[in-house]
Amino acid sequence: MDWVADFWIPLIKAVVVVLVLLLGGAYMTWGERKICARFQVRYGPNRAGPFGILQPLADAVKAIFKEEIVPNHVDKIIYVMAPGISFAAVLITFAVIPFGPEVDLFGQRVGLWVGDIEVGLLFLLAIAALGSYGIVLGGWSSNNKYSLLGALRAAAQMISYELILGISLLAVVLLAGSLNLREIVDFQGTWPLLVLQPLGFLIFLIAILAESNRSPFDLPETENELVSGFMTEYGGIKFALYFIAEYTAMVVNSAIVVTIFLGGWKWPALISDLHPLAGVGLFLAKVLFVLFLYVWIRASIPRVRFDKFMRFSWKFMLPLAFVNLLATAAVVAFL
Amino acid sequence: MPADYLPILFFAVVAVVLSAIAVLMPALFGPKRPTSVKLAPYESGKLPIGPARRRFSIQYYLYAVLFILFDVEIVFLFPWAVVFRDLAPRWLGLAEAAVFVLILLLGLAYVWKKGGLEWE
Numbered sequence: 001m002d003w004v005a006d007f008w009i010p011l012i013k014a015v016v017v018v019l020v021l022l023l024g025g026a027y028m029t030w031g032e033r034k035i036c037a038r039f040q041v042r043y044g045p046n047r048a049g050p051f052g053i054l055q056p057l058a059d060a061v062k063a064i065f066k067e068e069i070v071p072n073h074v075d076k077i078i079y080v081m082a083p084g085i086s087f088a089a090v091l092i093t094f095a096v097i098p099f100g101p102e103v104d105l106f107g108q109r110v111g112l113w114v115g116d117i118e119v120g121l122l123f124l125l126a127i128a129a130l131g132s133y134g135i136v137l138g139g140w141s142s143n144n145k146y147s148l149l150g151a152l153r154a155a156a157q158m159i160s161y162e163l164i165l166g167i168s169l170l171a172v173v174l175l176a177g178s179l180n181l182r183e184i185v186d187f188q189g190t191w192p193l194l195v196l197q198p199l200g201f202l203i204f205l206i207a208i209l210a211e212s213n214r215s216p217f218d219l220p221e222t223e224n225e226l227v228s229g230f231m232t233e234y235g236g237i238k239f240a241l242y243f244i245a246e247y248t249a250m251v252v253n254s255a256i257v258v259t260i261f262l263g264g265w266k267w268p269a270l271i272s273d274l275h276p277l278a279g280v281g282l283f284l285a286k287v288l289f290v291l292f293l294y295v296w297i298r299a300s301i302p303r304v305r306f307d308k309f310m311r312f313s314w315k316f317m318l319p320l321a322f323v324n325l326l327a328t329a330a331v332v333a334f335l
Numbered sequence: 336m337p338a339d340y341l342p343i344l345f346f347a348v349v350a351v352v353l354s355a356i357a358v359l360m361p362a363l364f365g366p367k368r369p370t371s372v373k374l375a376p377y378e379s380g381k382l383p384i385g386p387a388r389r390r391f392s393i394q395y396y397l398y399a400v401l402f403i404l405f406d407v408e409i410v411f412l413f414p415w416a417v418v419f420r421d422l423a424p425r426w427l428g429l430a431e432a433a434v435f436v437l438i439l440l441l442g443l444a445y446v447w448k449k450g451g452l453e454w455e
Contacts, residue, residue: 010342014349022353068361072374073387084354091350095343115343122413123343143387144376156395159402166409173416232377237361241354307454310398314452318405318443322436325412329432333425 004108013114021091025248026056032247032295039299059240066236074233078141083234083241086134090249093127096120097255098182100265100280112265112280113182120181121169124256125162128211131249132158135213135220138242139230150229153306154213154220160313161210167321168204171197171328172260185264192263199324201261203317208257210313212249215298219306254290255283262286397451401443408439 030045030052037044045052070076100112117123132154139151173179175196176187187193194201210217221229231242258264263286265279304312376383415432422428446452 006338006341010345011349014342014346017346018349018353064361065364066361067366067368069369069373071376073376080358084351084358087357088347088350088354091353092343092347095346114346115339117339117343142376145378145383145387145389148387148389148391152391152395156398159406160398163402163405163409166406170409170412170416173413174419177417177420179413179417227377227379236365237357241357310454311452314398314401314443315447319440322440326429326433326436329419329429332419333429 009108009110010114013110017094017114018091021094021248021251022244024251025244026060028247028250028291029059029243030056031291032298035292035295036299039296063237063240068236068238071233073143075141075143078137079233080238082134082138082141083238083245084134085137086131087241087245087248089127089131089134090245090252093124093131093249094252094255095127096123096181097252097259098185098264099255099283101276103276112276116182117180119179121173121179121184121260124181125166125169128165129158129162131245134242134245135230138234139220142230142233144233146226146228146232147230150220150222150226150232153226154230156310157210157213157217157219157306157313160310161207161317164203164207164313164317164321165211167318167325168197168200168207169260171200171325174325174328174332181259181264185259185266188263189266192261192266194261194263197261197324197328199320200328203321203324204261205257206317208253209294209297210309212253213246214250214294216301216303217309218303219309222303250291250294251287254287254294257290258283258286262290392454394454401446401451404442405439408435411435 033055034044034052045055048054048058070079095114096117098111098113098116102109102111104110115123135154135158136151139147139154142148172184172193175193176184178184178187184193213220219229220226221231226232231239234242265283267279267282376387378384412432412435415428419425419428
């Protein structure tokens with residue numbers, strides 16, 4: 001066994017990527033508050049450090065030193081575990097996403113991805129689905145009426161949109177002919193899949209917004225009717241963990257959108273021969289753009305009603321996704 | 336290759352350890368002054384009425400059953416999608432998948448007609 005290549009490099013990559021994701025999630029909370037504030041002609045956080053840049057740090061310290069309340073009426077073990085499940089699932093989702101080409105670092109050939117497996121896309125879907133356990137278990141174990149309703153909504157919404165997510169990805173797999181995310185990125189060397197799959201991209205975007213409980217589809221945690229839904233009974237660091245899991249999920253989902261539809265770290269063939277590390281920068285820029293889109297949508301669109309949202313899923317999005325899949329297959333078959 | 340999964344295992348371990356630390360850490364810090372009101376379930380500031388686990392809409396269950404149906408369908412379609420470009424006459428592969436999809440969409444149409452997708 002080659003210890004450097006098979007043990008140390010993967011371990012260092014894992015630690016670095018997890019820390020970057022953690023930082024990304026933390027700073028996304030800052031970014032969203034800042035951008036949302038600008039949309040509403042406010043300043044947003046601006047007290048902790050220049051431009052409020054230390055705000056996530058202040059929030060983290062506050063959450064850690066809060067009194068830890070585990071109410072009497074909850075299922076203690078599941079109640080404590082649930083936020084951890086949520087957060088871990090979000091992090092692990094990123095394990096198969098390539099964020100750059102192979103580069104020479106410190107005399108070693110290093111691929112800028114954590115795991116390179118043949119069934120990357122299935123892994124992605126599987127682990128992303130685990131995230132809903134964190135929410136459903138948290139809501140159920142809280143033993144609170146609001147939490148139960150929030151958890152039920154989360155379950156119904158996430159499974160409905162998981163179908164649509166899967167079907168819109170089928171069209172991508174069909175075009176790229178592989179489940180390996182690195183090969184899907186390579187397939188987009190000339191054109192990003194957005195060009196070939198504009199409808200699929202829209203379907204995927206809506207489904208992933210719904211999947212991560214983001215506004216306008218944040219129905220499991222509606223503040224005004226369910227008092228934060230599945231999080232009602234959570235406080236201190238456990239609440240913070242749910243919170244940061246949601247924002248890390250935004251970062252990870254943006255990375256997924258970029259990898260599958262926007263060409264990952266590649267640039268359209270017009271400009272070739274990018275420096276490998278410029279590819280990483282490009283990937284980052286695209287992710288930031290999609291993250292901005294997230295905040296933009298939140299600032300612009302009011303929340304939808306739950307029954308309408310479910311009807312929209314089953315009566316419109318599901319047939320539409322199938323039509324997109326069969327149309328793509330027909331084009332591939334006859335052209 | 337099982338070895339391909341090793342980095343992912345490392346990653347998963349790091350992620351799980353980090354989450355566990357985050358969940359268990361506040362037991363060390365922070366004050367502990369529990370009171371009976373603090374530990375009561377939250378219900379808009381009133382005393383809770385009745386148990387929290389009440390009956391809920393059957394509709395959630397219906398969606399769950401429908402989900403399993405379609406999710407299994409998607410699992411079957413993934414291998415098809417991967418090899419689609421290599422199929423000998425592609426139109427035959429398309430026709431077979433179309434029949435498969437249409438049978439399930441027929442089921443969806445039936446549920447739709449029966450009012451199973453309506454939220455009461």
